[in-house]
Amino acid sequence: MMERNGKNTDWPEGVAVDGIRIAKPTDNWDAVLDFYKNGLGLRQFSSFEDHDGYDGVMLGLPDESIHLELIRHKNGLSAPAPTRDNLLVLYFSDPGDIKKLTARLNSHGYEPVQPENPYWDGRAVCFEDPDGWGLVLCNSSG
Numbered sequence: 001m002m003e004r005n006g007k008n009t010d011w012p013e014g015v016a017v018d019g020i021r022i023a024k025p026t027d028n029w030d031a032v033l034d035f036y037k038n039g040l041g042l043r044q045f046s047s048f049e050d051h052d053g054y055d056g057v058m059l060g061l062p063d064e065s066i067h068l069e070l071i072r073h074k075n076g077l078s079a080p081a082p083t084r085d086n087l088l089v090l091y092f093s094d095p096g097d098i099k100k101l102t103a104r105l106n107s108h109g110y111e112p113v114q115p116e117n118p119y120w121d122g123r124a125v126c127f128e129d130p131d132g133w134g135l136v137l138c139n140s141s142g
Contacts, residue, residue, distance in 0.1 A: 036129070046058040061090070
């Protein structure tokens with residue numbers, strides 16, 4: 001990848017990405033849904049049931065153009081356990097927003113954790129969802 005003036009010159013000119021979906025499988029459905037929907041406060045904008053054995057919920061980050069899809073399968077999923085470096089990192093320019101989200105997560109019983117990677121120390125507040133996947137709330141100017 002060549003960079004010139006902070007731009008990736010390998011990306012085809014004129015090609016725009018209209019959205020990003022991050023799909024996260026879980027066998028811990030209720031707890032993981034509670035963490036992201038009620039704890040973090042992501043808005044559910046779509047869901048489906050029993051699509052070829054899969055259920056899913058789409059949660060906006062904060063709108064629909066970037067969203068987190070939680071999925072489960074009626075027979076369970078054979079996803080490997082995450083490492084402590086499997087992270088969803090959200091960047092915020094206002095540190096007050098991180099404080100608001102941290103307080104919201106705390107009020108739902110979720111406490112910050114020490115990050116595996118020391119890079120996040122002093123730059124972010126880290127949480128683990130009920131599956132052990134990391135959530136990092138980072139000051140983008142940090």
